[in-house]
Amino acid sequence: MSTQKTVTMRIHPLGRTVRSAMGLTIRQALQEQGIYVDSPCDGQGVCGQCKIRVEPAEAVPETPHANISMKEAQAGIRLACQAIPKDDIQVFLPPTYRLDAQQAPVDETILINRYQAEGNIQPAVQVREADGRFWFSHTWTPSQEYPLQDWTFEVSPKGLALDLGTTTLAASLVCLSTGRELASAGRLNPQIDYGHDVLTRIQRASDPEGLDLLASSVQSGIQELIREICTQAGARPEHILDAVIGGNTTMLQICAREDPSPLGRMPFTVGLAGGCNYPAARFGLDIHPQARVYVPPIAHAFVGSDISAGLVAIQGFFESADTMLFLDVGTNGEMGVSTGKVRVLTSTAAGPAFEGSGLRSGMRAAPGAIQAVSYDGNDLQLQIIGPKNQEAHGICGSGLLDLVHTLLEIGVLDPSGRLMTREELFDLPPAVVSRVQKLDGKAALQLTDSVWLTQGDIRQLQLAKGAVRTGIDFLLHKAGLDPRDLQRIVVGGGFGNVLRPASLEGVGMLPPDTGEKVLFAGNTSQFGCVRLLLSTAAREKLEQDMAGVEHIGLAQDAAFMEAFVQNMLFPEPESLLSFAPSSIGGEPEIP
Amino acid sequence: MAEILQEMADVLIKGDMKTISDLTQKALDQGYAAEHVLQKGLLAGMDVIGKRFKEGDMFIPEVLRSAKTMHKAMEILRPILAQSDVQSQGTFLIATVEGDMHDIGKNLVAMMFEGAGFEVINLGIDQKAQAIVDAVKEKKPNILGLSALLTTTMPKMEDTIKSLHEAGLRDQVKVMVGGAPVTAEYAEKIGADGYAPNAASAVDKAKEFLS
Numbered sequence: 001m002s003t004q005k006t007v008t009m010r011i012h013p014l015g016r017t018v019r020s021a022m023g024l025t026i027r028q029a030l031q032e033q034g035i036y037v038d039s040p041c042d043g044q045g046v047c048g049q050c051k052i053r054v055e056p057a058e059a060v061p062e063t064p065h066a067n068i069s070m071k072e073a074q075a076g077i078r079l080a081c082q083a084i085p086k087d088d089i090q091v092f093l094p095p096t097y098r099l100d101a102q103q104a105p106v107d108e109t110i111l112i113n114r115y116q117a118e119g120n121i122q123p124a125v126q127v128r129e130a131d132g133r134f135w136f137s138h139t140w141t142p143s144q145e146y147p148l149q150d151w152t153f154e155v156s157p158k159g160l161a162l163d164l165g166t167t168t169l170a171a172s173l174v175c176l177s178t179g180r181e182l183a184s185a186g187r188l189n190p191q192i193d194y195g196h197d198v199l200t201r202i203q204r205a206s207d208p209e210g211l212d213l214l215a216s217s218v219q220s221g222i223q224e225l226i227r228e229i230c231t232q233a234g235a236r237p238e239h240i241l242d243a244v245i246g247g248n249t250t251m252l253q254i255c256a257r258e259d260p261s262p263l264g265r266m267p268f269t270v271g272l273a274g275g276c277n278y279p280a281a282r283f284g285l286d287i288h289p290q291a292r293v294y295v296p297p298i299a300h301a302f303v304g305s306d307i308s309a310g311l312v313a314i315q316g317f318f319e320s321a322d323t324m325l326f327l328d329v330g331t332n333g334e335m336g337v338s339t340g341k342v343r344v345l346t347s348t349a350a351g352p353a354f355e356g357s358g359l360r361s362g363m364r365a366a367p368g369a370i371q372a373v374s375y376d377g378n379d380l381q382l383q384i385i386g387p388k389n390q391e392a393h394g395i396c397g398s399g400l401l402d403l404v405h406t407l408l409e410i411g412v413l414d415p416s417g418r419l420m421t422r423e424e425l426f427d428l429p430p431a432v433v434s435r436v437q438k439l440d441g442k443a444a445l446q447l448t449d450s451v452w453l454t455q456g457d458i459r460q461l462q463l464a465k466g467a468v469r470t471g472i473d474f475l476l477h478k479a480g481l482d483p484r485d486l487q488r489i490v491v492g493g494g495f496g497n498v499l500r501p502a503s504l505e506g507v508g509m510l511p512p513d514t515g516e517k518v519l520f521a522g523n524t525s526q527f528g529c530v531r532l533l534l535s536t537a538a539r540e541k542l543e544q545d546m547a548g549v550e551h552i553g554l555a556q557d558a559a560f561m562e563a564f565v566q567n568m569l570f571p572e573p574e575s576l577l578s579f580a581p582s583s584i585g586g587e588p589e590i591p
Numbered sequence: 592m593a594e595i596l597q598e599m600a601d602v603l604i605k606g607d608m609k610t611i612s613d614l615t616q617k618a619l620d621q622g623y624a625a626e627h628v629l630q631k632g633l634l635a636g637m638d639v640i641g642k643r644f645k646e647g648d649m650f651i652p653e654v655l656r657s658a659k660t661m662h663k664a665m666e667i668l669r670p671i672l673a674q675s676d677v678q679s680q681g682t683f684l685i686a687t688v689e690g691d692m693h694d695i696g697k698n699l700v701a702m703m704f705e706g707a708g709f710e711v712i713n714l715g716i717d718q719k720a721q722a723i724v725d726a727v728k729e730k731k732p733n734i735l736g737l738s739a740l741l742t743t744t745m746p747k748m749e750d751t752i753k754s755l756h757e758a759g760l761r762d763q764v765k766v767m768v769g770g771a772p773v774t775a776e777y778a779e780k781i782g783a784d785g786y787a788p789n790a791a792s793a794v795d796k797a798k799e800f801l802s
Contacts, residue, residue, distance in 0.1 A: 195742075200772075203742040264743030265690035266717070417650050442647055455647035462650060555692040565652050565695060 008088045011035065026052060026060075026091060027080040037093060043081035050080040052091055059087040122535045123176040124277075124294065125241045127157050136241055138277075138292060139536055146290040149238070157241045158182065158233075160287060161529035162222065163306060164247030164255060165189060166198055166331055167355060169221050170526050173229040176242065179534050183232035190221040191254075196352055197331050198250045198302075199264055205254050206261035215257045219284030222255075226286065240287035243280065244294045244532045246309035246525035248332065249301050255283050263301040268553075274298030274305050275543040294539060296532060297546040300553075302347035307334045308546050309528030312538060314490045314521055318343070318545040322487040325472065328524065329354050329493045333468040336549070337475040343549045344478050348471040353457075353464045354397040360444075361451040363394030370399040370447065372500070375406050379431035382447060392448045398499035403453060404461055405506035408570055412436065412445070415570045417462050419443040419455050465509040466568035471554060472511065473563060478552055483511035492524035508571045595621060596628065599664070600636030604643075606656030608663055615664045625671040629708075633664055637706025641791040644699075651695060654790075658702035679710045681801050684732035684764075686714035686723050688747035693740035696770060699790040700736055707794045709734075720747065720754040727760050734797050737783075739770040748773075749781035765800045769793060 009018045009029060020029035027043055027050060030036070041047035048067030054060045057076035060083045062068075068077050127136045127148065134151035137144055156177045163170040170186040191214050194204045205211040230237050245252065253260045253272045262269040275297040280287050296305040296312075310328055311317045317324055321340035328334045333350040336343065356362040356369065363369050367386035374381045380403075384392045395403065407413040410428065412420055421443075425433045437446045444454040476483055489510065491499075505515035521527075532539050554560045595618045602610050618628045640657050643649040683704045687697045694716050701713045712730055714723065727735060735755075737748045748768050755761040767785040768778045778786035785800065787793035 199742045203745075206743075261743070264741060266692070416653055418648055459647060459650055558694075561694045565655055568650065568652050 007085045009085065010090045012090060012092045023084060025081055026054070026078070026083045026085065030080065030091075035093070037080045039081055041081075045079060045082045048079065050094075051077055052080045052083070052093060053077050054083065054085070055090040055092070059089045060085050120535060121176070121179045122537055123157070123159065123242060123533065124292070124536050124539075125157055125176065127151075127241075129153070136288075136290075146288075148288075155239060158235055158239045159533035160226065160229075160240050160243040160285070161526060161533050162225075162243060162245045162247075163523060163526040163529065164218070164222075164245055164251045165306070165525075166201070166248060166251060167192065167196070169218075169225055170523060171222070171225040171229055172526060172530055173233050173235060173240070174530055174533050176533070181530065182235065183229040185225050185228045185232065187221060187225060189251075190217045193217070196357060198248065201254065202250055202260045202264040206259070206264075211254065211257060211259060214254050215284070218251070218255050222284065223286055237286055238288045241291050242294070242533060243283075243285060243287060243291060244296065244309070244529040245283065246296060246306040246529045247304055248306055249298055249304040252295060252298070252304060268301035270298055270301055272298065274308070275539075275546070294532060296528070296539070297543055299345055299546060299549065300347065300551045302332060303334050303345050303551060306525035307336070307345065308542060309532060310492050310521075310524030311336065311528065311545075312531050312542055313524040313527035314492070316488075318541075323481055323485055325475070325486055325489045326524075327468070327472070327489065327491045327493075329468060329491065331355060333464075333471060335468070335471050335475055337472075337479045337481065339479045339481055342479050343545075344475050344552055345549055346471050346475055346552045346554055348467040348554055350464045350467055351460060353400065353460045356394065356396040356400070358460055359395065359400065359457040360439075360454045361394040361447070362400075362457070363396055365396040365398065368393030369396040370394070370403070370451065371396055373399060373403040373406050375410055375432075378429045380406065380435070380447070392451050394451055395447070395453070398503075400453075400457070400461060401503040401507055401509070402500060403447075404458060404570075405500075405503040407445070408506060408573055411573070413458065413570070415572050417458050417568070417570060419445060419458065461507070462568040462570070465507050466564055466566075469509050469511075469567040470560060470564045473567070474552065474554060474557070474560065476511075478550075483514055486514060486517055489514055489518045490521050490524075491518055492521045506571070508567065508569070512571065593618075593621075593623065593631070596623070596632040596635070599628070599632035600639065603633060603636035603657055603660050603664070604639055606653055606660050608656070608660045611660050611664045612667060615667045619667070619671075624675075625668045626675065629668055629672065633661055633668075634706060634708055637661065637703070641703055641706065641794065644703075645789060645791040651699065654699060654702070655695075658698070658705070661702070661706065680708040681710070681733035681797070682712065682730065683709040683734045683736060683797065684712045684714065684723075684726055684730055685736035685738065686718040686726075687716040687738045687740075688723075688744055688751060689717060689719045690747060691739050691741055691744035692716050693738070693770070696740060696790070697736075697738040700738065700769065700793050703790040703794045704736075704797065707798070709794075709797070720751040723751050724754045724758045724760065727755065727764055728758065732764055733801060734765045734767060736793070737766065737768045739768075739773065742772045745770070745772055745777070748783070752782050765797075767793060767796060 005022055006019050011018055018029055018033050037050045039050040048065045054076045060078050062073045063079040063082035065079055124139050125136050134148040135145040136148055156175050159174045159176045161172040168186055169189050172184040173182045175182050195201050205214045226237055249270055250260050250263050256272055258271045274295050277292040277294050280291045280293055283293050296308040298304050317338050324338045326336040331352050332347055334347045336345040352358045356364050369385045370382045370392050371385050372383040384390045422433050422436050435446050437444055439452055442455055444452050446452055501515035501518035504510045599614050644654050685697055685701050687693055701711050705711045714726055739745045739748055765784045768783040769787055775786045785796045787796045
């Protein structure tokens with residue numbers, strides 16, 4: 001038994017030594033030093049996300065949790081928020097840890113003059129100290145140096161990765177020395193007051209006054225985000241020396257005060273070059289005045305830098321010989337196919353249904369949203385975001401897909417998309433049948449007292465999924481691929497991990513027998529921007545790669561309309577009531 | 592109603608393209624006049640389709656399939672009808688405006704008009720104002736339908752109406768506008784005569800103009 005009052009921890013991979021009072025959890029000790037391990041439940045020991053490894057394992061009592069197997073526990077895996085060391089230990093952090101910029105000076109001072117040597121990190125800026133003053137330069141013009149005010153060895157250069165979406169804005173603050181994400185934040189795009197979809201914004205910004213209004217609106221939203229992430233990380237906006245923006249072409253152009261109206265009509269001329277750098281002021285970014293903004297390549301009026309950045313994030317699209325489909329679904333559906341040799345991109349209007357908008361009871365994936373639906377053989381089971389007993393306020397995109405898939409399986413919806421009448425459903429349990437109602441004189445399904453799925457909502461989904469599926473079919477055809485030959489399907493964008501690939505396939509948004517190949521990649525645009533911040537080589541490679549990608553336009557293709565109409569139908573179910581008993585009730589399986 | 596005409600209506604609603612031609616021929620062979628077959632078989636079926644579409648009980652793929660089925664039947668009826676002096680409801684000219692490639696909504700409207708007994712001229716998509724004006728001059732339709740699905744191409748509807756004014760044709764034709772972003776207020780603002788939120792009610796509106 002040790003009698004010491006403090007324990008000493010050697011933290012890897014930081015190489016720092018931390019001393020803390022006996023009895024504190026490892027999480028508390030790390031936090032005191034400005035080192036954060038992801039912990040969505042805020043240290044309650046519930047979520048099982050803050051796993052770390054300790055050595056020797058005996059020095060820290062086990063922290064039982066469903067996420068830690070017996071083997072892992074023996075190997076020293078613990079929950080940081082529950083683990084209390086009894087003796088000096090070594091701590092190995094997960095790759096997702098974060099550093100507080102103000103309190104993490106030790107390693108950064110070592111790194112500041114040698115980030116070229118730091119593995120894969122090759123940022124586009126360099127900081128140099130001469131006679132106690134600090135300067136920075138862009139790597140492509142090393143002799144042109146700009147003074148840095150109030151800079152010390154403790155300050156690290158930072159980069160901004162910005163995802164400029166039609167509906168949401170997301171920003172990350174990244175340490176350009178270590179490559180760590182120091183802070184991140186998201187918010188609604190304030191332009192939403194001026195219309196929900198891209199075309200409405202184009203229309204609104206097609207005269208100088210409207211453009212000024214919308215540009216100022218989004219720029220103010222971005223400013224707020226920059227302030228927020230800087231506050232989180234204890235950094236200052238002028239510490240940000242570089243930025244990368246992933247955005248759809250319209251959002252980029254409006255933010256840069258470039259007339260977007262040609263984007264909304266044939267021949268869809270893009271007015272802003274991608275694959276190059278702009279002064280920060282061009283996008284109204286209040287960061288270091290000499291900082292540049294890198295805009296990744298723009299393929300088309302409807303395939304912006306968010307997509308090319310996204311292709312950086314999903315590794316293998318350009319490098320691997322695997323056949324792959326990339327799908328980014330929002331208001332606009334963008335998609336790409338790689339056969340390993342041929343790479344093609346396209347986009348198609350999906351409408352707002354997948355974002356829970358435009359539906360009778362639609363909402364974003366927020367507390368109160370029905371996010372998953374299953375059938376237990378007697379009635380529909382609804383899974384609602386939020387604490388237990390959370391009341392349902394509406395239904396979000398993943399819930400909509402799940403619900404419609406379930407209704408197709410049990411035969412409440414026929415493959416044409418028509419809600420069956422009560423009389424036609426005589427062989428189903430009364431609990432389900434009684435949900436079939438009339439709302440404003442039209443067929444609808446009642447989910448809770450106030451949440452409905454109307455016949456019109458189903459029609460909206462049919463339009464949206466039909467458009468996406470047709471885009472996929474055309475790309476596969478163009479690439480000469482049979483859907484069964486696809487090795488991977490990477491889905492980025494708003495859909496959370498809750499969405500069941502089986503539902504994507506079940507409503508016919510994906511071709512048959514492809515659901516099991518689906519991987520959800522989250523905000524690929526944002527991840528890609530971070531990578532591009534940290535590597536000028538990755539930028540050059542992306543520019544070359546994108547030059548070899550073909551964009552196909554669908555709207556001009558007469559066959560598109562024909563196929564689109566057919567794809568509005570749902571697939572014929574293989575057999576009614578084919579649901580597996582294992583999916584009954586409770587939590588949905590998370591892929 | 593005669594059994595065979597009822598069957599024709601049902602087959603049309605189902606969109607059964609294989610049987611409609613045989614049935615149409617059979618109805619004529621049984622001695623029904625072509626106009627009677629059209630009115631009591633096909634148009635009666637289309638009336639049901641229009642109502643169901645408005646209610647959301649039928650959707651675009653099924654309605655377009657019914658339209659194709661109707662065309663099959665009309666291949667048989669049209670030559671006979673052309674010889675008799677059957678009165679058409681009126682002539683309807685429809686186009687999607689310049690810069691807009693959207694076909695489906697316009698085609699739905701076109702078929703609803705056909706189904707209501709109008710003679711329909713479908714100019715197609717991406718039609719410049721001048722092309723539409725020329726067609727109005729040549730075909731002299733009672734009603735002109737302009738379609739736009741994009742907020743960005745909506746202003747082309749206004750341009751087209753202006754061009755009709757300039758050509759001195761505005762008073763000769765009723766102009767109706769439609770498409771997802773179009774509203775009754777917008778229709779009024781650009782000087783159109785009418786607006787309808789969907790294909791089925793467009794026909795009702797048109798009939799009001801002609802009554």
